[in-house]
Amino acid sequence: MRTLYIVRHAKSSWADVGMRDFDRPLNERGLHDAPKMARLFSARNEAVDLLVSSPANRAISTARFFAGELGNAAVQEEQGIYLADVRTLMSIIGKLPDTANHVMIFGHNPGLSELVEHLADGRLGDLPTCAIVRIDLQVESWQEVVTGTGTMAWWDTPKKD
Secondary structure (H helix, E strand, O other), X not given: OEEEEEEEOOOEOOOOOOOOHHHOOEOHHHHHHHHHHHHHHHHOOOOXXXXXXXXXXXXXXXXXXXXXXXXXXXXXXXXXXXXXXXXXXXXXXXXXXXXXXXXXXXXXXXXXXXXXXXXXXXXXXXOOOXXXXXXXXXXXXXXXXXXXXXXXXXXXXXXXX
C-alpha cells in the first residue's frame, strides 16, 4: 500500500499586483496556517518518506514548514506541479520512487482538487488553502496508480474544528 498526502499551499498575498504569480509569498494568514497545519499533521504520527513541491514561492514555503516540523531535511522541487492539471499530476505520481511509500505533494488548485476526485472520488470541491487530504492507494508501485485506485482516509483544513 502507498499513501499520498495532498497539500494545497497556504494562503498567499496579492498585495503586489506587479509580482509574478510564481513569486507570490504567503500572507499573514498563510504564515499562521502553514505551521499550524504542520504541527497538527505531525501530531498524527504518520510517516512521510518524501516531500515533493511545486517550486512556486507559496507552495515551497508551505512545504518547508512541514519539512521542519517532520524533521525532513529537504523538499524535492518538481517544476511540473506548478499549475498542473490532473493528467500532469498523475504522470508525476507515476514517476515517484518506489523506495518512498508515503509521499506528501504540495501544489495548487484546481489540479489538486481534481486529483482527489480522480484518485478517490473525493467530492470535497475546491480544496481550501493549506488543506491536507490523505489518500490510501492499494498498489505496490506508484506506476500502478490510476483513476479510482485510492480511498480518501481523512482530510483537514485550518478552519476545520
